[in-house]
Amino acid sequence: NGDLPMARKKSLQRFLEKRKERLTALGPYQ
């Protein structure tokens, strides 16, 4: 509903940032 508890929001933010870094380092998906 667009209102995430703070702990989950921070965890999710970290997860998405780290995923982006990981995928960018791996290069385009084959």
Place this chain on the structure above:
Amino acid sequence: PPAPAYFNQETLQQRLLTLIEGARETWTYAIFWQSSVDVASGVSLLGWGDGYYKGCEEDKRKQKTTNPATAAEQEHRKRVLRELNSLISGGAGGSSPDETVEEEVTDTEWFFLVSMTQSFVNGAGLPGQAFFADAPNWIAGADRLALAPCDRARQARELGLQTMVCVPVGTGVLELGSTDVIYQSLELMNKIRVLFNFNSFEIP
């Protein structure tokens, strides 16, 4: 006065990262489940405290060859990820478009994401059982995960995990998961006890 260390998500994150990145074994993720009591109902609850996902560079290849999620399932996962990404970035999409949101969401990434929505009431589930018994629970091997009396363990197995560990620490439970079969290690257990000593403000 400073808040107790276990309330500080930064030190918690640092402890999870230190444990996973410094381990001899290859762990896919670590989650800290925080215990609390619902004042109104008196129900004891283990809920999401924080988590660290490491994953594995080969996850995608592994998933493609051994357990390809169906196209519909992938589309569902991507849609959820897009919505979450939009929620986090405030719907504006940030300064540059994030193309990685459109990349396949691996089984273990999905398991980790779904975990954020879960909680365990009155000793239910693997984390709850470990917390109430005040004893670690180490399940190594897909066959053993399949037999565990816990939906979460079975879901973990279906999504490619082969080892799940739940260790009661301080005010909650530390859970580790891996796509490898990892047998119980005294070294790791000791490391957990040192790293998750919540009386300490310093990260060892």
